[in-house]
Amino acid sequence: MFDYAINVNEEAGSFWSSCDDIPEAHSAGDTLEELLRHAAEGLEVALSIYVDQLRPIPLASPAKEGQRVIRLSALVNAKIALWNAMREKGMRKADLCRTLGAAQTRVDRLLDFEHSSKIEQVEIALAALGKRLVVSVEST
Structure with missing residues (x-):
């Protein structure tokens, strides 16, 4: 992906x-x-x-x-998916803050590809946008 x-x-x-x-x-x-x-x-x-x-x-x-x-890491992939879900809905960071009831710094970190966010927090944000994170393991 x-x-x-x-x-x-x-x-x-x-x-x-x-x-x-x-x-x-x-x-x-x-x-x-x-x-x-x-x-x-x-x-x-x-x-x-x-x-x-x-x-x-x-x-x-x-x-x-x-x-x-x-x-890219699973976390970065999840953050990209979150960002793209926001763009699909025409949302900005402030809109996600309101949706999650979260502070701006928390949302900034969720969308910072270099920040080591907890994957659970990205899952919560995706769920708020009607998305579900799916993880799979493949042979290399």
Whole structure:
């Protein structure tokens, strides 16, 4: 759903990436392994731009040949789903605050991809929007 494929480029002995689905996402590293470790963080920062600009976050496209897939955490996936559910309903953060009876800081944290919210809190917010979080386990 939100496992984004990145393009890996090597230049002058270092690596950098771009993402077709999230063009704002870029990462770099001195090695390919370092780049891949940083890629999830780069995606999370880029996703914050979508929230700031009140834009829905696009689903991930299937990976093309040569691309690497970055798997975001279950928590980040749930937060993206929450944000997109809000956008579907035309809601802003203040609307979610009212719906949940929650303080602005709590809602800000629920929509901060770098904040380690409790998954239960995201579930509660999704339920308030008529959504249910489903988790599955797949073989790698």
